[in-house]
Amino acid sequence: MIVLGIESSCDETAAAVVCDGHEVRSSVVASQVAVHHPYGGVVPELASRKHIEAIVPVVNGAVAKAGITADQIDGVAVTQGPGLVGSLLVGFSFAKGFAYAHKIPWIGVDHLEGHIDSVFLEPNPPPFPFVALLVSGGHTSIYHVTSHQDFHPLGQTRDDAAGEAYDKVAKMLGLGYPGGEVIDRLAAQGDPEKFFFTRPFLDKEQFDFSFSGIKTAVSRHVQTHPKTYQEDQTHIAAGFQAAVVEVLSYKIIHAARKKGCRHLAVVGGVAANRGLRTIVTRDAADAGITVHIPSLDLCGDNAAMVAAVGYHRLKAGERAGMDEDVYSRVRLRPAIDG
Numbered sequence: 441m442i443v444l445g446i447e448s449s450c451d452e453t454a455a456a457v458v459c460d461g462h463e464v465r466s467s468v469v470a471s472q473v474a475v476h477h478p479y480g481g482v483v484p485e486l487a488s489r490k491h492i493e494a495i496v497p498v499v500n501g502a503v504a505k506a507g508i509t510a511d512q513i514d515g516v517a518v519t520q521g522p523g524l525v526g527s528l529l530v531g532f533s534f535a536k537g538f539a540y541a542h543k544i545p546w547i548g549v550d551h552l553e554g555h556i557d558s559v560f561l562e563p564n565p566p567p568f569p570f571v572a573l574l575v576s577g578g579h580t581s582i583y584h585v586t587s588h589q590d591f592h593p594l595g596q597t598r599d600d601a602a603g604e605a606y607d608k609v610a611k612m613l614g615l616g617y618p619g620g621e622v623i624d625r626l627a628a629q630g631d632p633e634k635f636f637f638t639r640p641f642l643d644k645e646q647f648d649f650s651f652s653g654i655k656t657a658v659s660r661h662v663q664t665h666p667k668t669y670q671e672d673q674t675h676i677a678a679g680f681q682a683a684v685v686e687v688l689s690y691k692i693i694h695a696a697r698k699k700g701c702r703h704l705a706v707v708g709g710v711a712a713n714r715g716l717r718t719i720v721t722r723d724a725a726d727a728g729i730t731v732h733i734p735s736l737d738l739c740g741d742n743a744a745m746v747a748a749v750g751y752h753r754l755k756a757g758e759r760a761g762m763d764e765d766v767y768s769r770v771r772l773r774p775a776i777d778g
């Protein structure tokens with residue numbers, strides 16, 4: 441089954457053609473980073489307008505790159521939420537129109553499920569059940585994943601997402617937006633022990649996170665060292681990254697142990713972080729757990745992951761109606777007892 445995936449929840453307009461839920465025939469991502477960079481964050485109104493400009497060429501590009509024609513597509517999967525409503529509506533409305541015009545089924549997909557399913561686009565995907573750490577600019581959560589349809593949230597951040605903390609720290613250090621990649625690069629050149637930032641473990645038995653404290657600690661350091669913080673950028677980045685990565689790695693490995701899973705996944709934009717990839721892989725190997733992290737181009741927002749989720753839904757006979765609407769808030773919330 442050939443599925444066209446469409447993603448426009450934030451500041452990336454993306455389309456992809458995926459065969460049978462795992463074979464990526466094409467994946468096109470039009471980034472709006474240059475548009476939002478001067479503002480230090482995503483400006484929702486600008487994002488919607490850019491999606492409108494990009495959606496047709498991006499979809500046409502994905503279809504052409506896949507070496508197919510539009511009438512060979514069997515179904516459409518599109519991000520329904522969570523995200524910016526104005527942005528979501530562009531991809532969502534386009535998908536509805538495309539499916540209607542081509543008389544094919546379509547389905548709305550949760551963006552977070554998309555990130556989790558990105559591991560199925562790689563060779564040797566994890567067997568069920570496994571635990572997944574979703575770390576992105578908007579979310580930081582842990583799930584127990586028991587099937588393509590069943591994601592049980594175990595914990596989430598109580599304040600900032602990990603990617604958000606990276607972006608805010610980058611801003612404090614004058615490194616621009618988005619900041620995750622830059623901090624990651626600087627951290628590799630710094631001494632992680634020169635400045636120690638307290639690890640926000642919260643309860644070590646639970647899977648909730650908190651990153652606002654460490655962000656404030658970096659801010660305090662910058663304020664109290666106005667003359668030296670610029671030249672210490674690499675060490676501050678290294679100290680910050682060491683603290684964040686230690687907590688993320690500890691919690692996902694602990695979740696795997698607690699749930700008796702031999703496999704874990706790390707997904708989302710921050711899964712591109714070299715420090716995180718190295719530490720999780722090392723510590724999980726010590727615990728006899730296999731780690732699955734998508735290749736870099738599948739960590740950030742993309743439409744191949746949306747098509748992967750959509751494939752399973754469409755195959756199971758699920759169909760969306762034309763009265764469906766987008767949603768802005770997270771639906772995958774932790775259950776009371778995890």
Ligand code: KG4
Pocket residue numbers: 450575576577578579602603604606607618619620621624708709710711712713714739740741
């Ligand atoms: O998944 P994503 O593309 O969008 C959301 O769904 O939020 O994640 C974007 C986030 C940004 O906060 C960005 O700074 C962060 O991922 N990021 C990184 C790295 N590359 C991107 N954070 C840390 N290290 C990286 N190498």
Ligand code: ZN
Pocket residue numbers: 551555576577708709740741
């Ligand atoms: Zn995302």
